[in-house]
Amino acid sequence: MYSRITGTGSYLPDKILTNQDLERMVDTSDEWIRTRTGITQRHIAAKDQVASDLALYASQNAMKAAGVTSKDIDLIIVATTTPDMVFPSTACILQNKLGVENCPAFDVQAVCSGFVYALATADMFVSSGKCRNALVVGTEIYSKLLDWNDRSTCVLFGDGAGAVVLSQSENPGILSTHLHASGDYCNVLSVPGSISGGKVEGNPYVNMEGSVVFKFAVKVLEEVVQEAIAKNNLQATDIDWLIPHQANIRIIQSTAKKLGIPMDKVVVAVDKHGNTSAASIPLALDIAVRDGRIQSDQLVLLEGVGGGFTWGAVLLRW
């Protein structure tokens, strides 16, 4: 028994914040942001939107594409760094909004690698026969975690959600999953503050050593892709589509170059929505599925890295 993605969906909030808008907010320029990151715009959730709202739209789109209804879903995993509340989990809130009855539902917190972690976890449930149709979602409202006076971080992120339905199949599907973490880097990329008794304690915003993140990301993303292709006796050139976490075009280009994968085999969406953390991989996947780039039987490699550090890859046959 294998697991196979049978439907993808995504959602971006209506409000668009361009680099030109940011020029009016902080001391930055469109040219700096585009050349350093590749980002031209990002989407920002409305004040009353929470992560489960974005997840709901993305999930409905994925379920429609898979041809399943809420009755068919028997596992929900939500990857998010920006849950609606401390508890209940965003997965339970989403379960209620979708009208899915009695199934396991839980959140995964692995920051920008969250979707890869969630998909790898769902694969174990589905390929072992414990579940038939898992809904796997990445959803984020990073605009709430940003200091909008800090130009070094506020230009990088955006809000959005992406989802897939992972179903039982006699044919692969997911070929292998590869997860890693190193807590030695806890302080390099973090939101260190907290809320206690209604008061913010410490720094509640994204805190990042950008150049350390950059170097680490390129190193481990190359390693984890090599690990995935070696495990399946493949070469990097066998990959039809590389779907990287959409943090920064320079990280994406450097990783592809080290692997010898040409950029026309890499799905890039960071320009349109910035870094949406756990949502970025399913967002990019959905775009490439819907515009017809990803075709049946092709080899697709998803990879990501995030705070923790965490990193991982999922290799699958479409």
Ligand code: ACO
């Ligand atoms: N606009 C204009 N100038 C800026 C901005 C901005 N938005 N932000 C920083 N600068 C300035 C700095 O103050 C600095 O000025 P100085 O030389 O006068 O001190 C100058 O630009 C260069 O700063 P650096 O931090 O050295 O710039 P760098 O070329 O390293 O680019 C960046 C910064 C884009 C953050 C880069 O380090 C990077 O891409 N890191 C990866 C971070 C990332 O993608 N994080 C996402 C989360 S992690 C993940 O998803 C994997």
